[in-house]
Amino acid sequence: MALGLPLAANADAVHGKVALVVDVDDGWLQVLGPGAPGPIRVDFASPAMLHRRKGGQNELLGRAVGVRQGRRPGVFDATAGLGRDSFVLADLGCTVTMAERTPALAWLLGTALERAMVSGEALVRAAADRLALWPGDCTTMTVPEGAVLYLDPMFESQRGSAAVKKDLSALRLLHGAEPPGEAGEQSLVQWAWAQPCSRIVVKRAAKAPLLTRNAPSHQLQGKAVRFDVYVR
């Protein structure tokens, strides 16, 4: 995969705010500078990820996309990021397509998926079998008819635990040259509402305004985040 990033052969040659570090069998994001937090990995078998799958927010996420007894919808996660919501949905039994336009993140997702497919944890392998990656801008893609479209474009607000804030601020740095901004959000909304999907689910910070002027069919409110559900 062409990453379009300048290559630094060693730590002294690194410039910028965040680096993608590639090792023999691993890769991670590293925020640079004094006081920077530790590495950010995409690892579907990590203890943090396995703990997260049991979290209360997952139940809300599952209900938001329409998981119920005997029903596991196909989900198109148009803004996959670090793939955490995608993994939770796949673990709940949904088939999930992850679109991610930032090449470094798409590369991390792809290598994490390869590792998950041969994980020693049966539940991680099972979830990986239900995950697929589409690197690129979702607005160049068409969501399969009847799928649930999931959007989490959120950069503007601080939300959740210290760990979540750390990850989101690294993603923000990664997008420093091209912040999504309101125009980016509006083109995402226009594209989303033109898709032949059965439902659109938008993840927002608990108190954030709606992403669009359209009123949601219903909302699922959590402590840190909220899911706005548009049934079509």
Ligand SMILES: C[S@@+](CC[C@H](N)C(=O)[O-])C[C@H]1O[C@@H](n2cnc3c(N)ncnc32)[C@H](O)[C@@H]1O
């Ligand atoms: C807040 S993060 C998503 C976090 C994700 N829900 C998770 O659980 O890790 C938003 C991501 O959406 C991606 N994104 C924004 N607009 C996009 C677009 N038009 N196509 C594909 N990815 C996009 C950004 O690159 C960013 O990585």
